[in-house]
Amino acid sequence: MKMNRRIFLGKTAVATAAVAAPMVLADGHAKPRVVVVGGGAGGATAARYIAKDSKGEIDVTLIEPTRTYYTCFFSNLYLGGFKEIEDIGHSYGGLAAGGVNVVHDWAVGVDRDAKTVSLAGGGNVKYDKLILSPGIDFVDMAVPGWDISAQNAMPHAYKAGSQTELLKAQLMAMPEGGTFAMVAPTNPYRCPPGPYERVSMVAHYLKANNPTAKIIVADPKPKFSKMALFQEGWANHYEGMIDWIGEDFGGGNVSVDPAAMTVTIDGEETKVDVCNVIPAMKAGRIAEIAGVTDGNWAPVNAADMSTKADPDIYVLGDASQQGDMPKSGFSANSQAKVCANAVRGALTGSKVFPAKFSNTCWSLIETNDGVKVGATYEATPEKIAKVDGFISQTGESADLRKATYEESEGWYSGITADMFG
Amino acid sequence: MVPFLRLYFSVLAMTVSTVAAANTLGDPEAGKKVFAKCKGCHQVGEGARNRIGPHLNGLFGRPAAGLKEFTYSKSIQRAGSSGLEWHAETLDAFLENPRSYASGTRMSFRGLKSPEDRHNVIAYLRLFSDDPANIPEADPTATATDHDIDQAILAIQGDPEYGAYLSSECTTCHQADGGDAGIPSIVLWPEDEFVVAMHAYKTKQRNHPVMQMIAGRLNDEEIAALAAYFNSLDN
Known part of the structure; x- marks a missing residue:
């Protein structure tokens, strides 16, 4: 923790210097900076992919308050006794080792003119591109x-x-x-x-x-x-x-x-x-603070997940209002990869490939009785639009339901490796 | 490494009690039928080559990870350098549950639960191990059975950079390091096998609904790009 804080303060000093000398990117010696807020399926994936694929050309900072992230997906299996709580907990060491500057703090403010994010612990982090993946908060007095x-x-x-x-x-x-x-x-x-x-x-x-x-x-x-x-x-x-x-x-x-x-x-x-x-739910509060929400959610452009309100701010996952995709960890992970590719292209000129999205949600009903629903999506000018989909059928054989459950276990290993490295 | 060794030794210990069973001679004719489950990835017999899995000629007495020209998982490499050799006993234990025997194997196969099936397939494989120069005349084993694909599609050279981007859709489920925890490994496959499998999903000759959906909207160039990318990954 001390180490992180020290590194973080070091970066802040650099950022302050950069404010004094605008046009950082044109200076030729400062790298473009991406700040990601929220280390779940959207944010962790985006941070990891940008750091991995830019091979050091982009500084990536992830701001996430918790040191252990418990996945919401599979948390029901813990309630049912199929998982221990440790099975769904993940640390950020893999991301740090992969070149992401992991800052355990709350993002409490966004200054869109100065392009900084302020932290509860004090200090600001400067960004060229800001990716918000804050998940959900609850609507007051909904119940x-x-x-x-x-x-x-x-x-x-x-x-x-x-x-x-x-x-x-x-x-x-x-x-x-x-x-x-x-x-x-x-x-x-x-x-x-x-x-x-x-x-x-x-x-x-x-x-x-x-x-x-x-x-x-x-x-x-x-x-x-x-x-x-x-x-x-x-x-x-x-x-x-x-x-x-x-x-x-x-x-x-x-x-x-x-x-x-x-x-x-x-x-x-x-x-x-x-x-x-x-x-009832709404976008995680930092999206509202950043001024990129309209009503409860943050409208985004389907091609790259940039917000309608600010081309340098992107919103991923549950907090976004994107069209046809369900709010799921799989969706956020899928959107994060499209966003990472676009952000990297915008900052370093790397090739930007067309957006493709997909989602599958597995659910467990009883021991070895797993079901799933999924779809593929594409970016249209209006929204992320569904292309094709499938759903498990009633009356399926016990063998198929068991295979579906085992597949969900494989998916859990796959997506958490994909998120956290 | 430690958990792997622990499993490995516990399986070895277990096999001591099953040696007698493993030595029971199986029926190679019946084993040939059991081998149908293996044929999608492994070839054996005259002209057998390495495909998704290594060829199985001369398997008996071969150290694990013993073929220089095949890229094995680290897990199987470690087993080989710890002295694992393939014999009836070790094959029996491995085939019962490959992933518990060698936790990082890329062999995406649940195992043969029936001891009789294992003995039979081991007896069948034994036919191809007497002497490499003396492999009995057997039908060259079939490769994957579900393809009849236009050669022009197989000839497309994939763009690995595009494949790297497209692969991010795959790695939500399939682990990039080749690990298999319930969803098969897809790394280091021969490119043509990869292309054939994806087209089989695309044309719904293979059944899995998620894969039919994912493959269904990939065009020929994109499938080739993915094949090139996954074939190029480090082990």
Whole structure:
């Protein structure tokens, strides 16, 4: 940590000098600088690819507050007991070894005229191109009765780490025959099948450890991702345990009382033992601070993920409003590579290839019962547009479902190696 | 390295108890049928060449990573320099679960769970190991069975720089270092095998939906570029 701070201060000194002598790039002795905010599937991938492919021609700084990153993808498998928390934790040592200057701090301000990012720990970092990949924050008062001060009583567990561990502890402490409630989010949100994979994993845990317990899901949506697959799986594996209350039955008319541990759905109050509130989402706050959001999200150009508001600021992943791609780790990783190629081209003149995007989301319903949905996308002048896609079918053989699950394990190894080196 | 050695030795220890079973003579005719699972990557018999995997002529008594002209994974190289040789016993243990025997092998194969299948295929392979000069007349083994591809497509010279960019779509799942944790390794394949496989997905002769989707929108030049790039990677 000390080392990082010292290097970082050194860089700040250089940056300050650069402000005194504008036209840094024209000086001939300073390298172009890319600053990446957020070290998840979008930001870590972008930082790694720019550093790797520019072979030292570009200075890359990654600003990420946490020292261990817990992937949101596969965090449901931790809830179900298929993974340990350590299995989904990753450090930034591989990125540092790959030439990325990793700064563990919060980015709290962006000065678009001076082209600097200010840090909570003090100091500014200068950029020529700024890539924001801040993930999500929650919309205030999206679920009446819940705000961030209630997240210990009613965890969201939708940013993986301590919240996920808390939800698991509460699940394990449920009384026999108790009630687990989930308040599902409105569209659009991070990981469309995520809440329903979570319901499956919670049911898997309860079936083995607390089989008379119940799960209630209050959902403001009339339908959800992979709905037929999940409902088939719930009927096959967890019959009678899960009560999904969709929009048609008042699932959107919901409020909570964290002090009393009650959930009121369409006027009917229920006392619950665990309540997982997943509120409506918006872009991580730094995108709004930078002034590149319009409403809850940051509109971007599909060809390179640059924002509509500022050609030198790019937004990746969940925080972006790009068109047809779901908000997923796979999508963010895919967008990061298109962005890295474009940013490198703009700063060093390297060849820029046409944008191609893809996504696949695997979900686990029960042991060895994996399903997936995926699509390919292209850049059009208006948006990232879907080209082709597929989805697992109901009634697939057990062998195919097992192979799909094993494939998801392979993907996890692949994408985390691709992100963190 | 340490976990690998641990596994390796535990497997060796395990094989002691299964030596008797491994020595049971299998049926080479039945083994020929089992070998169909191996043919996509390995050739054996007259004219056999290294393809995605090394050729298997003269396998018995060969040290692991023993063919100079084939680029093995580091894992198999380490096993070779630690003294692993291929015999009925070691093949039996390896084929049961290749990835637990040599965790970094690029051999993307789940293994043969049935001891009978293993004994039979080992008996079949044994036919090609007596004496390299005396390989029995066998059909030259088939290469991948799912292709009938225009030679003009195979002749396209791929641009590895373009392939490097396109490859970033692949490495979300397939590991660039050739590791295989549930999704097959695709590095260091002969370029023609790579092209044939991708066109088989593109034309839906191979079944995987993700690969059909990814390959479906790659044109001939892009597939050639990827083949050139993945073939050029360091081990």
